[in-house]
Amino acid sequence: MNMPKGFRIPTLILLAALCSGAATAAQADEQLVYRPLVTDGTEYRRVAYPKEAGTLLVLASSEVVFEAYRVPVSYWPITREYLADFTAGTAPVEGTVEIVDSAGSVTTIEPVPYLTWHADGVGAGPMKLISGEETQAFYDDYVAKARDAAEKIKEYQRIVAERQAAVEAWLKIAAERPPTLPKPPPELTIAEPEPYRAYASEPRISAVTALPEGRYTVQLRGADGDIVAGSERVLVSFAPRAEAVGYVLRPEDRWTRPLVTFAPDETVYTTGKTDLFLQPVPVAEYEANQFTRLFRPQSVEATDPSLTVWVPRPQDRELVAGAELALSAEGADLGALAQTPYRVSQLPGAARGYEIEEFTPLAGAALEPDFVAMRLTQDVEATEVALTTDGAPLPGSERQIRSVTPPSGALLFLPALLPLAIGVALRLRRRGRR
């Protein structure tokens, strides 16, 4: 068939589009899908790895739970992902998980009990994986503490309700204006029990292991002694490329809108019109290509392999506990600031402002500081800061601080006219010579 020249390329594109559209109609096929419970250093998530998802990724030296399921997998064109269907509640494939390292030595991962532990509550603070023999005892202790806390709260609520009833009864009597009014019920002197925020999942049994950095093969050996078909998959355990200390920066006049500086080569620019609160955070630098695929292995984003990402590591916060912020300007020591708890209190009145003040804990009170930071007041002319412990700076904690006063927008365009001015001057000079 003869086709006008101009129509060939659009037709090819259309054909490609139709072929692509035909791929959307792919049927679900059953396959062995690994579904490890992996962490990014902050939380644990189960990540499905159909064979199309490629290499399994885990953080080096972090505990990982390996499970594999035989489930239907289908292509979902909207997100361009192969999705495994776990809704039928299929049990994990029976077998022993084996890890083969690059030298070819095989390590068998025996199933052990494990649970996920949210020490600060679900969605607050880092998650941990508790595994091994102590798991059941840990869970029993958690249940006992949670029940005890619930009992205490129940008892407290009972006392509060009783007192409330007594107050209401007294108010009724008082309303009748009797000649002799009994004394009102006494004030409550007991403090409200602290809410128990921690949460532990119920213990389960699976293969749990922590792998050093490297490239491995993960496989499943069945009860018959053979490798389960389709279970051999490449696994990469990756470690941070660098570790440093980052800061969460809270300006006093916008404390709810903090900025962060995680990469050590960043500079902090300030107009010097407000105090700054610096909260130190341990951070690590990972290869972006690997880190972003930890929880989304089928992400279509084409990440540059040399791109890195700095991420906070709240589980390492002990590293910065008690450290001080050393201040200097052009090499001159300006002293150090200690980490101090702060609380934000609303100011009464129409202004609806707030004040950030040092937090002093009261005995028995459940009140906690809003944040712990080092306050860099606007009158301190520090140009460099670093976090120090025993006078020695922590690696990667140094930051430059520049107090600047940028000019108005229109003035900034003036330097851009320099080439035109030079061009015109050169032209006039040449014309003058002629």
Next chain:
Amino acid sequence: MTMTRAAPGRLAVASVIARREAAAAVHGIGGYLALTVALVAATWILLVDVRALTIGGLLVLADPFGPSLTIALLVVALYLAVSAAVSTARDREIGTLEVLFWGPVDEISYVLGKVGGLLAAFIAALPLLFAVFVLLSLMTGFALTSKMLASLVLSIVPAAVTIGFGVLLAVGTSRVRTAVLLLVAVIAVLLGINFAYNLVLLVPVSDAASPVLPLRDTLAALDEIVRWLSPFSYLERVVDAVTRGAWRSAVLGLGAALGYAAAVIVLAALWLRRRGVQRSGE
């Protein structure tokens, strides 16, 4: 007695053409105007951060001039591509090309001379660009980094790609107008595919049978091809990698740009040989 002189070498011929080309670029007002436009665009981008700092009182930046520098270099590279196309097409239109080829000029020395001359003009513009960024740094207080200087220096290789691309598109055309229109059309297609892909990504899709999906996937494939075809993407890639300190990517980008520059120069020379040096209609 008859005196004979050896014909000058190909590189010597190319350098003569390059000097003529560079002198034309330096003496014309167009280059200075393009630099000004590039720097206005760079300042406009810089203003985003300046305003954010003025409003918020606080800003964290690793390389404040990175995005501005990329924009400035892209505008200059675009100007160079147009200049290369105009200059090459004009040589044919007014008969200069034919005259040159009566002498010791051949296709490769002509194309090398064209690219070399405009590249020399680009190199001459770099100190001026840097001086303006120094002024902007002094005015804003934003720090100039060594990566910025490295970006400027390493942008020379991808700049050669854009100039070569301009020559390649113009070498077969007979008129300046045709060359410029062709270049504008090609750039529009290259940018249009990227723009269309990003636009389609914004369309919310909830149905797996949506006709947007095959369109999106096709545009994604075309966008990937454009990444390797567009000369501007090489410039962006190298400058972006240097700004991020991703030296491996920068070296790979430079290698790819060098290969692409060599390819467009050879292709332009081959096309010129095939097309001939005569004016249209002769």
